[in-house]
Amino acid sequence: MTDDHAPSALQSKIRSLAALDEGARQPESIAPESIAEEDAEARRLLALLASEGLLAHLVPKAHGGKTERVLNVTVCAIREALGYRYGPADVAFVMQGLGSAAIAASGSRDQKDAWLPRVARGESIAAIALTEPAAGSDLTAIATRARRDGDAYILDGEKTLISNAGLATFYTLFARTSDDPRRGVTAFIVEGGDPGFRVKERFRGLAAHPIGTLALERCRIPLSRRLGEEGEGIAIAVKVLDFFRPTVGAAAVGMARRALDETVRHVKSRRQFGAPLSELGGVKGMIADMATEIEAASLLVERAADAIDAGRGRTALESAMAKYMATETAQRVIDNAVQLRGGMGVIRGNVVERLYREIRALRIYEGASEVQKNIIAREILRAGGKLPTP
Numbered sequence: 027m028t029d030d031h032a033p034s035a036l037q038s039k040i041r042s043l044a045a046l047d048e049g050a051r052q053p054e055s056i057a058p059e060s061i062a063e064e065d066a067e068a069r070r071l072l073a074l075l076a077s078e079g080l081l082a083h084l085v086p087k088a089h090g091g092k093t094e095r096v097l098n099v100t101v102c103a104i105r106e107a108l109g110y111r112y113g114p115a116d117v118a119f120v121m122q123g124l125g126s127a128a129i130a131a132s133g134s135r136d137q138k139d140a141w142l143p144r145v146a147r148g149e150s151i152a153a154i155a156l157t158e159p160a161a162g163s164d165l166t167a168i169a170t171r172a173r174r175d176g177d178a179y180i181l182d183g184e185k186t187l188i189s190n191a192g193l194a195t196f197y198t199l200f201a202r203t204s205d206d207p208r209r210g211v212t213a214f215i216v217e218g219g220d221p222g223f224r225v226k227e228r229f230r231g232l233a234a235h236p237i238g239t240l241a242l243e244r245c246r247i248p249l250s251r252r253l254g255e256e257g258e259g260i261a262i263a264v265k266v267l268d269f270f271r272p273t274v275g276a277a278a279v280g281m282a283r284r285a286l287d288e289t290v291r292h293v294k295s296r297r298q299f300g301a302p303l304s305e306l307g308g309v310k311g312m313i314a315d316m317a318t319e320i321e322a323a324s325l326l327v328e329r330a331a332d333a334i335d336a337g338r339g340r341t342a343l344e345s346a347m348a349k350y351m352a353t354e355t356a357q358r359v360i361d362n363a364v365q366l367r368g369g370m371g372v373i374r375g376n377v378v379e380r381l382y383r384e385i386r387a388l389r390i391y392e393g394a395s396e397v398q399k400n401i402i403a404r405e406i407l408r409a410g411g412k413l414p415t416p
């Protein structure tokens with residue numbers, strides 16, 4: 027890896043990108059006024075990330091990327107820095123990876139050539155569509171149907187809570203091709219303009235995040251848009267999620283670090299009882315907990331990223347531990363930051379209030395914390411209690 031691709035160099039570059047803060051300072055990003063504003067901001071951020079070459083870290087070199095293969099440690103470094111600066115930038119960044127990873131891993135040469143270079147340049151916007159109204163944590167309940175019809179597939183169903191709904195050029199979409207719960211799901215590439223595809227509804231989230239429901243009504247796509255073989259969908263999805271879970275943890279660590287920095291500045295300058303808040307024993311204890319927990323979470327994220335990049339086979343345990351610990355930690359740290367900001371901590375227009383809304387979804391998407399705990403327990407029980415300590 028050349029120096030300007032090193033994780034620390036990328037983080038310094040992101041720290042110096044003044045254009046990132048433009049959106050973070052505008053009132054609509056603190057409480058987005060409309061879906062149109064949210065979309066415009068997402069597009070602005072994507073163009074910025076593309077022009078800085080950051081999106082190219084989400085695609086392998088052979089298809090327009092920076093490094094031979096996508097490195098978890100690099101994606102983590104970028105997400106941590108973006109999470110620190112501005113949550114919507116982190117979402118715009120990672121969706122390009124989440125939406126295209128299945129193509130990089132399981133796509134044909136033609137599929138990779140058609141999609142990945144455009145993703146790396148920000149010319150195509152990517153999305154991943156797994157969740158349905160009745161299939162959230164349990165992916166084996168996916169009910170969207172894909173029926174073979176000559177040289178095409180016809181898709182019928184609904185996907186909900188899909189990031190980039192309406193913005194995306196294409197969706198890596200998972201649909202059922204047979205009744206077998208695990209081996210009956212297949213991955214497809216569905217384009218925003220396909221006949222029978224529409225965005226049914228857009229939602230407003232706690233924090234700025236383009237998201238909504240997709241409807242597929244006799245949506246016809248060519249056979250060449252199937253990813254991998256029929257029945258490989260769940261295995262493909264699990265691989266993508268295992269890779270990206272530590273990176274969710276990294277974004278959470280970035281948000282928590284920002285909350286700590288904001289808190290340190292505040293408690294040193296805010297005076298009550300004749301002295302700065304930082305001199306109060308209770309406040310010192312909170313600062314100590316925040317800092318120590320962030321460091322512990324950060325180490326778990328690093329370990330998971332290293333294990334993945336080293337190709338250490340099964341990394342479900344490390345990935346789940348990293349996501350679980352980092353997102354739960356960040357929620358606690360940010361809650362303490364709001365607490366130490368006092369009443370102004372819950373007033374719109376300050377950074378800790380924005381972080382408080384931005385962190386919440388990370389404990390739910392890509393597997394809620396309870397689902398991560400199930401994975402951790404399953405892996406530990408399978409290994410007879412053996413921990414992955416190096």
Ligand SMILES: Cc1cc2nc3c(=O)[nH]c(=O)nc-3n(C[C@H](O)[C@H](O)[C@H](O)COP(=O)(O)OP(=O)(O)OC[C@H]3O[C@@H](n4cnc5c(N)ncnc54)[C@H](O)[C@@H]3O)c2cc1C
Binds near residue numbers: 189190237391395400
């Ligand atoms: C901001 C945001 C962006 C998202 N983006 C996408 C996207 O781009 N693509 C996509 O496909 N999906 C996306 N999702 C959906 C997300 O992945 C689901 O919300 C998540 O998997 C949980 O599914 P659910 O909402 O149906 O909750 P449910 O599955 O109904 O679960 C509800 C709660 O029950 C508990 N629970 C569930 N299962 C278990 C269990 N086995 N053991 C113990 N407790 C359990 C957990 O507390 C869980 O939060 C997004 C969600 C959000 C909030």
